[in-house]
Amino acid sequence: MKRLFAALILLIITLGFTVYAAITVNNYSSRMLSLINQSQEDFLNKKSTEDNLSKLEEIWKEAEPMLYIFTNHEALENISVSICKVKAGDSEDFLKESAELKEKVDHLRKGEIFSFRSFF
Numbered sequence: 010m011k012r013l014f015a016a017l018i019l020l021i022i023t024l025g026f027t028v029y030a031a032i033t034v035n036n037y038s039s040r041m042l043s044l045i046n047q048s049q050e051d052f053l054n055k056k057s058t059e060d061n062l063s064k065l066e067e068i069w070k071e072a073e074p075m076l077y078i079f080t081n082h083e084a085l086e087n088i089s090v091s092i093c094k095v096k097a098g099d100s101e102d103f104l105k106e107s108a109e110l111k112e113k114v115d116h117l118r119k120g121e122i123f124s125f126r127s128f129f
Contacts, residue, residue, distance in 0.1 A: 019082050029123050030078075030080075030121060031122060033075060033076075033079065034073075034076065034079060034080060034117065034118060034119055034121040035066065035121065035122070037071075037072035037075075037076065038115070038117055038118035039118070040068055041065055041068055041069065041072075041114050042111060042114055042115060042118070044061045044062075044064055044065040044068070045107055045110055045111045045114070046111070047061050048061040048062055048065070048095075048107060049104065049107050049108075049111075050059040052100075052103050052104065052107075053104075054094045058103070062096050064093065065092065066092060066096065067088070069088070069092055073085060073089070076117075079121065080117060080120070080121060083121075084113070084116070084117055084120075085117075087113055087115050088110065088114060088117065089108040091106065091109055091113055092110060094109075094110075095107050095110050095122065
């Protein structure tokens with residue numbers, strides 16, 4: 010009976026971490042996607058994108074250590090590089106680089122969504 014109780018506790022802890030990871034990744038990626046979309050709209054409307062990109066970088070600096078625990082490190086490195094490219098890029102490449110960044114963040118979010126397919 011003690012073994013069954015210990016196994017049940019481990020199962021609950023594992024499920025708790027899985028749900029927490031999915032919620033955390035979804036929260037950060039949704040916030041980042043919103044800022045990327047807003048930056049693209051501002052760019053198309055000939056407004057400054059500096060505020061949104063600064064907020065995006067702040068959210069990323071806050072999220073990155075936590076996401077390293079839950080997700081693929083290579084994907085996180087690719088997102089970091091894309092954020093730097095978007096911030097440092099010129100106006101000709103802004104839409105291309107921001108679209109790539111948005112795709113990478115969305116891929117990260119979709120990869121952590123809780124589903125039966127993610128277990129098999």
